[in-house]
Amino acid sequence: MASVFIAYGSTTGNTAYVAESIQRTLKQNGHEVTIEDVADINVAELTKPYDLCCLGCSTWGDDEIELQDDFIPVFEEIENIDLAGKNIACFGCGDSSYEYYCGAVDAIEEACKNAGATIFTDSLKIDGDPKSEQADIDAWAQDLIAKLNA
Numbered sequence: 443m444a445s446v447f448i449a450y451g452s453t454t455g456n457t458a459y460v461a462e463s464i465q466r467t468l469k470q471n472g473h474e475v476t477i478e479d480v481a482d483i484n485v486a487e488l489t490k491p492y493d494l495c496c497l498g499c500s501t502w503g504d505d506e507i508e509l510q511d512d513f514i515p516v517f518e519e520i521e522n523i524d525l526a527g528k529n530i531a532c533f534g535c536g537d538s539s540y541e542y543y544c545g546a547v548d549a550i551e552e553a554c555k556n557a558g559a560t561i562f563t564d565s566l567k568i569d570g571d572p573k574s575e576q577a578d579i580d581a582w583a584q585d586l587i588a589k590l591n592a
């Protein structure tokens with residue numbers, strides 16, 4: 443059994459839906475999951491001894507990448523922590539009609555990489571309503587499980 447931490451930033455509930463879906467699949471497969479709205483944590487949570495941290499964030503802004511509001515304080519502190527030896531997997535909702543499709547996911551992944559983290563798997567990007575993309579969400583969660591069990 444692995445211990446997994448999920449933190450998400452979500453304004454209209456889409457990334458929260460994805461986070462809860464991932465949580466459900468991991469738990470059904472026997473893993474221990476802690477899930478938090480990113481508004482309720484500080485960056486030090488990412489340095490705790492979880493086997494995996496999943497970070498979810500939607501993207502806002504028009505001609506530049508803006509992270510979902512609640513994620514910004516945590517994002518800005520990532521450069522001040524050491525994530526060496528930590529497994530991170532990123533996900534988020536967006537809209538591919540924008541220039542920077544799911545740009546927040548890429549920005550968080552890059553910041554974690556720069557802080558020394560290991561990127562556990564390719565990020566999950568959901569275009570539009572996540573309820574229509576349930577199969578992709580489930581497949582991503584199953585991929586996490588396969589890697590955690592390996």
Ligand SMILES: Cc1cc2nc3c(=O)[nH]c(=O)nc-3n(C[C@H](O)[C@H](O)[C@H](O)COP(=O)(O)O)c2cc1C
Pocket residue numbers: 451452453454455456457458499500501502503504506507508510535536537538540541542543544545570
């Ligand atoms: C004003 C505005 C700006 C947005 N900018 C982007 C963007 O730059 N890139 C993107 O992929 N999606 C963008 N979106 C789409 C949102 O990320 C998308 O609606 C997402 O599902 C919201 O997720 P949340 O409910 O978890 O916050 C934008 C939406 C709005 C209303």
